[in-house]
Structures are given as structure tokens and as C-alpha cells.
Amino acid sequence: MKGVVLQNLNQTLGRFYGMLLQFLPHVLAMLIIFLAGWVVAIIVKIIARRLMALARVNSLSEGTGLTQILKKADLPAPLDLLSQLVFWVVWVAFLLLGLDALNVTELHVQISRLFQVLPEIFVALIILFLGLLAANFFSRAALLAAVNANLPSARVVSGFVRFLIILLTIAMALEQLALARRTVLITFTIAFGAIMLSLAIAFGVGGRNVAQAMLERMFLPTRAKKEEEEKEKAEEIPPL
Amino acid sequence: MAGREGVPAGSQLPEASTISEEFLRQLTAVGEVDILVGVPTFNNRDTIERVVSALQVGLTKYFQRERCVLINPDGGSTDGTPEIFKNASVRDFGLLLTSNPLRTFHRVSAPYHGIPGKETALRTLFTAADLLRAKACAIVSPDSLSITPEWVDSLIRPIYRENFDFVAPVYQRRKFDGLLVRGLVSPVVAALYGCKIRELVGPDWGLSGRLACHFLGKDVWEEDITTFGLEVWMTTTAIVDGFRICESFLGPKIQAAKQYGQDVAGTVRQVVGALFRCLDTHEEFWKTRGAPEALPLYGFPYDVALEPIPFSKRGIMDTFRAQVDQLMPILESILTPQTLVEIRNMERLSTREFDYPSELWVKTIYEFAAAHHRSVINRDHLLQALPPLYRGWVSSFVFRNQKADAANIDQKLEALGHDFENLKSYLIDRWSAEAGGER
Numbered sequence: 001m002k003g004v005v006l007q008n009l010n011q012t013l014g015r016f017y018g019m020l021l022q023f024l025p026h027v028l029a030m031l032i033i034f035l036a037g038w039v040v041a042i043i044v045k046i047i048a049r050r051l052m053a054l055a056r057v058n059s060l061s062e063g064t065g066l067t068q069i070l071k072k073a074d075l076p077a078p079l080d081l082l083s084q085l086v087f088w089v090v091w092v093a094f095l096l097l098g099l100d101a102l103n104v105t106e107l108h109v110q111i112s113r114l115f116q117v118l119p120e121i122f123v124a125l126i127i128l129f130l131g132l133l134a135a136n137f138f139s140r141a142a143l144l145a146a147v148n149a150n151l152p153s154a155r156v157v158s159g160f161v162r163f164l165i166i167l168l169t170i171a172m173a174l175e176q177l178a179l180a181r182r183t184v185l186i187t188f189t190i191a192f193g194a195i196m197l198s199l200a201i202a203f204g205v206g207g208r209n210v211a212q213a214m215l216e217r218m219f220l221p222t223r224a225k226k227e228e229e230e231k232e233k234a235e236e237i238p239p240l
Numbered sequence: 241m242a243g244r245e246g247v248p249a250g251s252q253l254p255e256a257s258t259i260s261e262e263f264l265r266q267l268t269a270v271g272e273v274d275i276l277v278g279v280p281t282f283n284n285r286d287t288i289e290r291v292v293s294a295l296q297v298g299l300t301k302y303f304q305r306e307r308c309v310l311i312n313p314d315g316g317s318t319d320g321t322p323e324i325f326k327n328a329s330v331r332d333f334g335l336l337l338t339s340n341p342l343r344t345f346h347r348v349s350a351p352y353h354g355i356p357g358k359e360t361a362l363r364t365l366f367t368a369a370d371l372l373r374a375k376a377c378a379i380v381s382p383d384s385l386s387i388t389p390e391w392v393d394s395l396i397r398p399i400y401r402e403n404f405d406f407v408a409p410v411y412q413r414r415k416f417d418g419l420l421v422r423g424l425v426s427p428v429v430a431a432l433y434g435c436k437i438r439e440l441v442g443p444d445w446g447l448s449g450r451l452a453c454h455f456l457g458k459d460v461w462e463e464d465i466t467t468f469g470l471e472v473w474m475t476t477t478a479i480v481d482g483f484r485i486c487e488s489f490l491g492p493k494i495q496a497a498k499q500y501g502q503d504v505a506g507t508v509r510q511v512v513g514a515l516f517r518c519l520d521t522h523e524e525f526w527k528t529r530g531a532p533e534a535l536p537l538y539g540f541p542y543d544v545a546l547e548p549i550p551f552s553k554r555g556i557m558d559t560f561r562a563q564v565d566q567l568m569p570i571l572e573s574i575l576t577p578q579t580l581v582e583i584r585n586m587e588r589l590s591t592r593e594f595d596y597p598s599e600l601w602v603k604t605i606y607e608f609a610a611a612h613h614r615s616v617i618n619r620d621h622l623l624q625a626l627p628p629l630y631r632g633w634v635s636s637f638v639f640r641n642q643k644a645d646a647a648n649i650d651q652k653l654e655a656l657g658h659d660f661e662n663l664k665s666y667l668i669d670r671w672s673a674e675a676g677g678e679r
Contacts, residue, residue, distance in 0.1 A: 239420030
């Protein structure tokens with residue numbers, strides 16, 4: 001009896017020892033991959049940072065106003081932000097590779113899926129980044145044009161331009177990730193249509209008189225109005 | 241270049257030349273000349289005849305023995321301007337107190353290639369000056385109502401007889417006329433380039449054939465150079481490259497009505513944009529220049545009573561407040577916090593109290609120039625943020641000096657020029673300040 005118990009115990013411990021011997025190299029490999037990944041990620045980050053500095057990313061983002069937005073949101077400068085992003089993308093890739101080295105079948109399947117999605121996530125992030133740049137650039141251009149044309153609601157015009165571009169960007173990023181494609185498309189269509197319809201109604205009903213005046217000014221300029229406009233222009237001191 | 245008959249060896253006719261075959265044929269028929277007078281036109285039928293007659297009399301009266309040509313590069317007029325140019329004639333030279341011309345008076349008029357605009361027209365004229373080996377050139381505005389035959393002498397003589405290379409005009413202006421030039425461009429150029437030129441945006445000036453060729457050889461023509469910006473570039477380039485410059489008094493500046501009612505925002509953007517680009521290009525030059533020097537002035541200055549410019553105070557403060565308020569997020573990235581606070585304080589003033597102090601105006605311009613240099617935001621956006629502040633300064637200047645006479649206005653502008661000089665070190669500090677660093 002005692003012998004059988006000891007024999008079973010020995011066998012179990014032997015099996016456990018065997019499994020441990022079989023598993024430990026995998027763990028070791030995982031740790032080595034983690035460490036190597038960390039070193040590679042740092043090197044890639046430094047290279048990416050230098051390349052982006054050469055490409056004048058900071059000037060570009062300052063020019064388009066992205067730096068100011070990031071500052072307001074207490075985020076680092078675009079160069080730091082992008083280099084951090086590169087670091088994490090590379091290291092996360094190595095972390096997943098390391099986990100894969102454990103040779104656990106279920107984990108392997110999930111990691112493979114994640115690897116398939118990773119480029120899509122990266123592209124979606126780039127779309128978001130460029131979309132934010134475009135939104136800021138065009139909203140500022142709209143603001144300046146409206147102010148110089150002496151329009152009364154320059155900020156509203158600018159805000160509307162920004163909102164539309166951001167909405168479009170988010171829809172594109174989600175489309176890229178293939179997340180609820182139909183839902184995103186339908187939501188975007190409804191939201192866009194609703195905005196346009198509400199604007200049309202607001203302008204046509206709420207601002208009927210304004211709409212009428214604008215259309216008249218555009219298509220039926222009376223002599224008096226023309227004269228008034230010319231007088232206003234002539235009253236400005238010639239700059240040259 | 242090759243394959244074009246009649247092009248003298250060594251001339252700088254570029255590959256993408258603005259000279260059409262028709263133009264070249266007419267120039268070839270002219271041969272070499274001593275004096276070239278250019279009148280770029282675009283739908284100027286109302287004024288061109290008078291301008292051509294004045295030039296013809298001027299050339300006959302003052303340069304009787306020289307070989308002269310009058311060139312009209314036309315931007316595609318549809319009102320018959322080129323025909324009027326070709327047919328304009330002086331009926332009786334005797335009545336104009338001069339004798340008949342001794343030499344054949346050449347006239348060339350043809351449309352040029354390229355986008356219609358002053359830059360293409362001037363490039364055409366410079367190419368023509370190079371081809372015809374002109375010793376002295378004058379460029380004259382086609383819509384000047386105050387032109388006299390004496391202008392030809394004033395613009396050409398300093399070059400032809402005194403060996404100057406560039407003659408800038410000096411006009412008698414209406415009281416508040418041309419404040420962008422007199423209150424911004426000229427004082428900045430004087431303070432930084434050390435050269436007091438009163439009129440930097442022409443439109444009438446003289447230059448030597450040598451300088452025309454020099455300009456032609458520069459690579460600026462393919463860049464995004466604008467109508468008014470070109471003249472700022474030419475003047476500053478002439479200063480930096482060491483050409484001899486003088487001024488010549490032309491009398492009152494009265495132009496056809498279509499020149500008035502200019503798009504202020506667009507003009508500010510073009511002129512100031514060109515000035516800032518020149519500051520970038522000539523950084524090494526202006527940082528080391530000393531105090532400005534006055535230029536030799538030719539001609540006999542005189543005053544005539546000019547009709548004042550109408551100016552309306554209506555809603556000026558409301559517009560200034562609204563525009564500055566709306567642009568605040570953009571101005572925050574261009575101006576220093578101190579300057580912004582002072583501008584915000586101005587917003588609270590009533591129309592009667594409204595004052596844009598000279599020093600604040602100078603700091604505003606210098607901070608814009610430095611921000612443009614550092615590209616803190618898109619450069620075109622930056623320039624578009626300036627017109628509301630320019631309008632504010634103009635309004636303040638006009639309110640404060642409504643009762644002043646022209647001489648007093650000149651004194652005030654002279655004092656403003658000193659402020660620009662005194663604050664030059666401020667610009668140098670701002671110029672090299674780290675973007676996003678201490679402001």
C-alpha cells in the first residue's frame with residue numbers, strides 16, 4: 001500500500017518535473033523575447049524620432065495647429081506622442097510574440113487574430129491623426145476667411161467645419177477597423193442627413209427673413225444696396 | 241532659347257519665357273535701345289492714352305537724342321487698350337513747349353504668355369530690357385491720372401546720367417493714403433535694411449538695364465510671388481545686393497478710381513507676406529545693419545491741395561472687437577501674452593478713447609514677423625490674422641490725427657519709424673526664441 005502511494009507520488013512528481021522542464025524553456029524564451037523586444041522598441045523609437053525630426057513633424061503640427069490642441073489636452077508634443085506610439089506598437093508586438101512562445105494553443109489562436117487586426121489599428125490611428133490635422137487646418141482657414149469677410153458668426157462656421165471633418169474621420173477610422181460597419185455607415189448617414197436637414201429647416205423657417213434677404217442680395221441686388229456696398233468699400237482707407 | 245531668331249547672344253531669355261513670338265518679332269524690329277519705358281496694362285482704356293502721350297512728350301523733351309522704346313505688355317485686355325496704346329499720338333509738340341522727336345519713336349504692344357498679372361508683365365519687360373540692351377528703364381502705371389512728362393526725366397535721369405540703379409518714387413499723398421506702406425512696410429525696411437525708402441510698392445519706378453538683368457536671373461519668378469509682393473522683393477533685393485538707390489519726387493499720386501476700394505485683407509496678406517519672406521531670406525543682412533540712412537532725393541518737392549480720403553467711423557470699434565475676439569485662439573499662438581493683454585485692453589475702450597499705441601503696433605508687427613519665421617502656424621493663416629489688427633491701427637491713427645495736416649502726419653509716421661528702429665533688438669530676440677518656449 002505504502003509502496004503504491006510512494007510510486008504514484010514519484011510518478012506524479014516526475015511528470016510535473018518533466019512538464020516543468022518542458023515549459024521552463026518556453027518561459028525563458030518569452031522573457032528573452034520581452035527583453036529583446038524592449039531593446040528593439042527603444043532603438044526603433046529613437047530611429048523613428050530622428051526620422052520624424054528630419055521630416056519636421058513638430059513644425060508641421062505647429063503649422064496646422066495640432067500642437068496647440070495637444071497642449072490644451074495636456075498631451076505631449078506630436079513628436080513625443082508619435083515616438084511613444086511607435087515604441088508601444090513595437091513592444092506590444094514583441095509581447096504578443098513572447099506570449100506565443102509559451103505554445104498555449106488557445107492563446108496562439110487569439111494572438112494570431114490580434115496580429116491580423118494590428119495593422120488595421122495602426123492605420124486607423126493614422127487616419128485619426130491626419131483627420132485631426134485636417135479638421136484643425138480647415139476650421140482655422142474657415143475662421144480666418146469668415147472674419148476677414150466680416151461674417152457675424154465666424155466661430156460657428158469654423159466649429160461646424162471642424163465637427164464635420166472629425167465626424168468623417170471617426171467614421172473612416174471605424175470603417176478601417178471594420179467595427180460594426182453597417183451601424184457606423186447608417187449612423188453617419190443619419191447624423192449627416194439630420195444635421196443638414198436641421199440646418200435647412202432652421203435657416204428656412206427660423207431665419208426665413210435672413211434667407212430672403214441673402215437671396216435677394218445675391219440675385220436681385222438693388223441699386224441702393226449696390227451703392228451702399230460700394231460706399232462701404234470706398235470708405236476704407238486705401239492701403240497702398 | 242535656341243531656334244529663336246533675333247535673340248542677342250548672352251541674353252537671359254528663359255525656357256518658360258513670357259515673351260510671345262509676336263512680341264519677339266516686334267522687339268527684333270526695334271534693335272538695341274538706350275531707354276525702355278514699360279506700361280503693363282489690363283483694361284485701362286480710360287487712362288492709357290493720357291499716360292502714353294505724357295511719356296512720349298517726356299521722352300522727346302528730355303531724351304531727344306537717345307534711342308527709346310515704349311513697351312506695352314498686355315494681360316489680355318478686352319476693351320481695346322492695346323489699340324489705344326498703339327494709336328495714341330501727340331498732335332503738336334510745339335504746343336507742349338518741345339520740338340519734334342529727332343529719332344523714330346518705337347512702340348511695342350503685344351500680349352504676354354502666362355498668367356495675367358504684374359509679375360508676368362514685369363518679367364516680360366525685364367526680358368525685353370535684356371534683349372534690347374536697354375541702359376535705363378522706367379515702369380509706369382497705366383492708370384495714373386497725375387502723370388506728367390517730367391516723370392520720365394525724374395525716373396530715367398538718375399539712372400542714365402547719374403549711374404544709379406534703382407529709382408524709387410516719392411509722391412505727394414492724400415492725408416491718410418497708403419498707410420500700409422507708410423506705417424508698416426517702409427518703416428520696417430528702413431529699420432532693418434538701413435535704407436529709408438518712402439514708397440516701396442511703386443507703382444512707378446526706374447531701374448538700370450543691369451538691375452533688370454539681375455532681377456531676371458533670380459529664381460523668384462517660378463515661386464508664389466504676388467503682384468504687390470514683387471515690388472517689395474525688388475526693392476529689398478536691390479538694397480541687399482548693393483545696387484545704388486535713390487528717390488525721385490513725382491508729385492501727387494492720383495490714380496483711376498478702380499484702384500480705390502482695394503481688398504484690404506488681400507493686399508495686407510500679399511505685401512506683408514512678401515516682406516516677411518524677404519526678412520527670412522535676408523536674415524544675415526538685416527541683423528547686422530546699422531541705423532537707416534536717407535537716400536538722395538531728385539526732383540523739386542511741392543505741395544498741392546488734395547481732396548481728403550473719405551473715412552467712416554461707423555461700427556469700426558464693434559468690428560475690431562468682434563474680429564479680435566473671434567481670432568483670439570489664433571492670435572494666442574502668434575503674439576506674446578503681454579501684447580495680447582494690451583490688445584484685449586484696447587477692446588474695452590470707447591471709440592473716442594480708442595488708441596493703438598505706436599510701440600504696441602511695432603511689437604505686434606515684429607511678433608508676427610518672428611512667428612512667420614518660426615512657422616508657429618501655417619504662414620498663410622498667420623498673414624490672414626493680421627488685417628483686423630491693421631484695420632485697428634489705421635482706425636486709431638486716423639481718429640488721433642483727424643485734425644492734423646499732412647506735415648504733422650509725416651512727423652507722426654517719422655516717429656513711428658524711430659520706434660521700429662529702437663525695437664529692432666526686440667525682433668532679434670523674438671526671431672530666435674524657441675517655438676513654444678518663453679514668450
